[in-house]
Amino acid sequence: MTEFRKKSENEVMQQTIKFFENLLRASTDGILITDATHNIIVANEAFCRLMGQQQRDVIETNLFYWLDQLDPHGTKRWTELVNDIYHKGSCRNVEFVTSSASRDLKYLSVNASLLEQVAIEETGVILSIWRDITEQKQAMLLAEQMRITTFLKDIGIALTRGNTLQEVLRHCADAVVINLDAAFARIWVLNKEKDLLELQASAGMYTHIDGLHGQIPVGKLKIGLIAKEKKPILTNSVPDDIHFGNKDWVKREGMVAFAGYPLILEERLVGVIAMFARKILPEFTIRALAAVADVIALGVVHKQDEEELRKSEKRFRTIFDSANDGILMIDIETKEFHTGNKMICQMLGYTPEEIQKLSVLDVHSKRDLPYVLEQFEKHVKREVAQAEDIPVKRRDGSVFYADINTSLITFAGKTYLMGILRDVTERRQTEEKIRHLAFHDALTNLPNRMLFADRLNLALAHAHRTKEMFAVLFMDLDRFKIINDTLGHTVGDQLLRGVADRLKNCMREDDTIARLGGDEFSLLLPGITREEDVNTIAYKIIEILKKPWMINGHELYVTASLGIVLYPNDGKDAETLLKNADSAMYHAKEQGKNNYQFYTSTMHAESLRKMILERDIRRALDRSEFVVHYQPFMNIITGQLTGMEALVRWQHPQRGLLLPEEFLPLAEDIRLIISIDEWVLRTVCIQNKTWRDAGFLPGCIAVNLSAHTFHQRNISGIVTTILKETGLGPQFLGLEITEGIAMQDIETTIQKLKAMNDLNIQIAIDDFGTGFSSLSYLKKISCQQTQNQSSLCEWHCRQSKR
Incomplete structure (x- = not known):
C-alpha cells in the first residue's frame, strides 16, 4: 500500500512538472525565476526572445548582466523592486525602457512576486512576468499628440464662433476644460485705461464672471502677477503653495494643479488665461496651454477689432444699407x-x-x-x-x-x-495666422519645436523608404546670455531675428531651420549624399555668424557651437538623433566653442561619465565626503603664522582624493557650487572657532567664493547667519573672489563688498591684473571695501593719485 501511494505521488509530481514546462513554453509573456542574488534559475523562451538571446545562453547567468544591456537604470530599478518585495512581501510592478543606440526603443512591464514555498538557502525566490508593452506606450504617446492637435483645432473653431468677445472666449474656456481635464478655466482681458484684468469667460465648475475675481488689478494676486511680469506661473502642488491663500477651498475642492499664462501679441499684453485641475498637469498639457495662449491672444485682438467695427457701423448706418453683410x-x-x-x-x-x-x-x-x-x-x-x-x-x-x-x-x-x-477673407487669414502661430516661433517666424519634430518624423519615414541620408544639427549661441542680460531683451530679440535671417541665407530650399527656444536652433538637412556636404554648410554657418552685428548702436559679436548627427549612422529614430545631436553640441562647447562636432560614440560615454559624476556630487554633500585642507600663510621674515586659505577636496569613496578642478566645474554648471561653498564656509568657521577655543590662533582663514555664490542676492545674510551660528568673530573670516567675478557687475560688486566691509570681514581679489582694463575700478573698490588689505591695492591707490 505504501509503495502504491509513493508511486501515485511521483506520477502527480511528474504531471505537475510537465504541466509547468508546457506553461513556460506556451506563454507569450517572459517568465523568469531568480534567487536572492539575482541568478537566473528558470527562464522561458519568451523571456529569452525579449533579451534577444538563446535560452541556453541565459540560464544560470546573472540577471544584472542582461539588465545593464537593456536599460541604463535597469539594475537599480530591479534592485529596488526586489528589496521592496522581500520587505513587504507584496506583488510589485516596474517598467524598463531600452534606450541604447544598438536597440530599437522598447517598453517592458515587469510584475514580480515572492515565492516563499520555493526556498534556496532559506530565502524565497522571485517569480517575474515580463511583457512587451511597446505598442501600448506608443499608442499612448500618439494619443497625447492627437489630443494636442484636437485641442488646437477646437480653439481655432472656438475663435470663429460667437458674435461677442465673451461668447468666443467662453467657447475657448470650454475647450480648455474639455481637452485638459481642468476643474475650471477662466480668461481675463486687459482694460488698458483702468489697468484692470476683467473676467470675460469662465467654464467648468464655475461659470459666473462676476464676484471677487471679476476685476483684478495688474500686479495683484496670482493672475495680476502673471500680467505684470508677462510670465507664466505653473504649479502641481497647489495645497503647499503659499500664494494660494484660501486653503479651506483648496482642500474642500481637491485642487492639485494650477496653470496661468499671459495672453501676449507682439509684446503687447492682451489678458490672462488660467486653469485649476484636480490632478497633476502632464507635460503635454503645459505645452498645449502655452501654444493656445498665443492663439487666443490673436483671437481676442481680432474680436475686439471686429466688435469695435460693428459698433461704429451701427452708429452711422441704417439697418439695411449699413449692414456688415x-x-x-x-x-x-x-x-x-x-x-x-x-x-x-x-x-x-x-x-x-x-x-x-x-x-x-x-x-x-x-x-x-x-x-x-x-x-x-x-x-x-x-x-x-x-x-x-x-x-x-x-x-x-x-x-x-x-x-x-x-x-x-x-x-x-x-x-x-x-x-x-x-x-x-480676414477671418480665413486670421485662421491661417493661428495655424501658423501654432507651428512657428513668434519672434523669428521659424518653425518651432512641434513643427520641427513633425518634419523630422517625415524625413525619417522618407529616408527609411529611399535609404537616403539626412543630417540634424543642434546649434547654440555661445555668448547670447551675456548680451541678453547686459543689454536687455530688446537687443537680444533683435539679435535672434538677425541670426535667423543669416541662417536662412546658408540653407537650401528643402532644409528646415527651427528655433527650439532661447538661443537654441535646430536644422534638418535632407538629401545628404556625403559627410562633406554637411561640413560645408556647418563651416558656412560658423563663418557667417562670426561677422559683427550693429544693434541699437552696439557692435556685437557672437559665435555658435554646433552638434551634428547623420541618419542612419547616429540613430534611427527621432529621440536618439536629437539626444546625440545635443551631446555633440555640448562637446563642441567643451572644445572651446565657435566650432562644430560630429557625433561619436565616445560622446555618449562622456555624457554618462558626467551623469555619474553629477550623481556622486549630489551624494557627496549628503554623505559628508567633502573635506577642507588648510594652507598656512607665513611671514618669511619672522616665521609667524599670519593666516590660512581653505582648500576644498573630495574624498571620493572609489576614486580617492579629488582636486577641485575634477568636480567644481560640473558643480558650477548644475548650481550645486552654492551648497558646497556654504558648507565650506560653515566648516571653516567651526574649525577656526574650535582652534581658538583650544588656544591655537590661526589668524584669518580665507574662503574662495564662486561667482554663483557671490552674486546671490542675500550673500551677506548667509555669511552673517553662519558667523552667528558658529560663534566666530567676523575679523577671523576672509572671503576671496577672482577679478572676473568682481568685474561682472561693478556697481553690484561694490555694494556687496561694502556690506562685507561693514561686517568687518576681510576681502581679497585673486588673479588681479589679468584684466588690466579693470584697474580703473580698483581704487573705488579698495577705498570702500578692502581698506588696503593687499599690496596690490596699496600700489593702485598710490598710482591712481599720481
Whole structure:
C-alpha cells in the first residue's frame, strides 16, 4: 500500500512538472525565476526572445548582466523592486525602457512576486512576468499628440464662433476644460485705461464672471502677477503653495494643479488665461496651454477689432444699407440678381443698376462654377449644404471668400433665394495666422519645436523608404546670455531675428531651420549624399555668424557651437538623433566653442561619465565626503603664522582624493557650487572657532567664493547667519573672489563688498591684473571695501593719485 501511494505521488509530481514546462513554453509573456542574488534559475523562451538571446545562453547567468544591456537604470530599478518585495512581501510592478543606440526603443512591464514555498538557502525566490508593452506606450504617446492637435483645432473653431468677445472666449474656456481635464478655466482681458484684468469667460465648475475675481488689478494676486511680469506661473502642488491663500477651498475642492499664462501679441499684453485641475498637469498639457495662449491672444485682438467695427457701423448706418453683410435676391429659375444692398455693391464693385444685370454665372470663376451651382440647387431645395466658404469674383477680377446664408422668400408672386454674404477673407487669414502661430516661433517666424519634430518624423519615414541620408544639427549661441542680460531683451530679440535671417541665407530650399527656444536652433538637412556636404554648410554657418552685428548702436559679436548627427549612422529614430545631436553640441562647447562636432560614440560615454559624476556630487554633500585642507600663510621674515586659505577636496569613496578642478566645474554648471561653498564656509568657521577655543590662533582663514555664490542676492545674510551660528568673530573670516567675478557687475560688486566691509570681514581679489582694463575700478573698490588689505591695492591707490 505504501509503495502504491509513493508511486501515485511521483506520477502527480511528474504531471505537475510537465504541466509547468508546457506553461513556460506556451506563454507569450517572459517568465523568469531568480534567487536572492539575482541568478537566473528558470527562464522561458519568451523571456529569452525579449533579451534577444538563446535560452541556453541565459540560464544560470546573472540577471544584472542582461539588465545593464537593456536599460541604463535597469539594475537599480530591479534592485529596488526586489528589496521592496522581500520587505513587504507584496506583488510589485516596474517598467524598463531600452534606450541604447544598438536597440530599437522598447517598453517592458515587469510584475514580480515572492515565492516563499520555493526556498534556496532559506530565502524565497522571485517569480517575474515580463511583457512587451511597446505598442501600448506608443499608442499612448500618439494619443497625447492627437489630443494636442484636437485641442488646437477646437480653439481655432472656438475663435470663429460667437458674435461677442465673451461668447468666443467662453467657447475657448470650454475647450480648455474639455481637452485638459481642468476643474475650471477662466480668461481675463486687459482694460488698458483702468489697468484692470476683467473676467470675460469662465467654464467648468464655475461659470459666473462676476464676484471677487471679476476685476483684478495688474500686479495683484496670482493672475495680476502673471500680467505684470508677462510670465507664466505653473504649479502641481497647489495645497503647499503659499500664494494660494484660501486653503479651506483648496482642500474642500481637491485642487492639485494650477496653470496661468499671459495672453501676449507682439509684446503687447492682451489678458490672462488660467486653469485649476484636480490632478497633476502632464507635460503635454503645459505645452498645449502655452501654444493656445498665443492663439487666443490673436483671437481676442481680432474680436475686439471686429466688435469695435460693428459698433461704429451701427452708429452711422441704417439697418439695411449699413449692414456688415452683403444681401442679394436671386431668381431661382434664371439665377439672375433681382436686387442688392449697398454692401453687396461695394463687395462686388458694381453700381446698384449694374447688379440687376448680373447673374450667379458672372461672379464666379469657371473653375468654381460647377461647385457653386451644385450648392445653389441644394439651397433652393433646402437640402443641407456643405459648410464651406464660397469664393466670389469681384468686378476687377480679384476674389474674396464669403460665408453665405440663404432663405427662400416670395416677392410679387415670385420666389427668390435671398443670400446674405459675409466677407470672411480676414477671418480665413486670421485662421491661417493661428495655424501658423501654432507651428512657428513668434519672434523669428521659424518653425518651432512641434513643427520641427513633425518634419523630422517625415524625413525619417522618407529616408527609411529611399535609404537616403539626412543630417540634424543642434546649434547654440555661445555668448547670447551675456548680451541678453547686459543689454536687455530688446537687443537680444533683435539679435535672434538677425541670426535667423543669416541662417536662412546658408540653407537650401528643402532644409528646415527651427528655433527650439532661447538661443537654441535646430536644422534638418535632407538629401545628404556625403559627410562633406554637411561640413560645408556647418563651416558656412560658423563663418557667417562670426561677422559683427550693429544693434541699437552696439557692435556685437557672437559665435555658435554646433552638434551634428547623420541618419542612419547616429540613430534611427527621432529621440536618439536629437539626444546625440545635443551631446555633440555640448562637446563642441567643451572644445572651446565657435566650432562644430560630429557625433561619436565616445560622446555618449562622456555624457554618462558626467551623469555619474553629477550623481556622486549630489551624494557627496549628503554623505559628508567633502573635506577642507588648510594652507598656512607665513611671514618669511619672522616665521609667524599670519593666516590660512581653505582648500576644498573630495574624498571620493572609489576614486580617492579629488582636486577641485575634477568636480567644481560640473558643480558650477548644475548650481550645486552654492551648497558646497556654504558648507565650506560653515566648516571653516567651526574649525577656526574650535582652534581658538583650544588656544591655537590661526589668524584669518580665507574662503574662495564662486561667482554663483557671490552674486546671490542675500550673500551677506548667509555669511552673517553662519558667523552667528558658529560663534566666530567676523575679523577671523576672509572671503576671496577672482577679478572676473568682481568685474561682472561693478556697481553690484561694490555694494556687496561694502556690506562685507561693514561686517568687518576681510576681502581679497585673486588673479588681479589679468584684466588690466579693470584697474580703473580698483581704487573705488579698495577705498570702500578692502581698506588696503593687499599690496596690490596699496600700489593702485598710490598710482591712481599720481
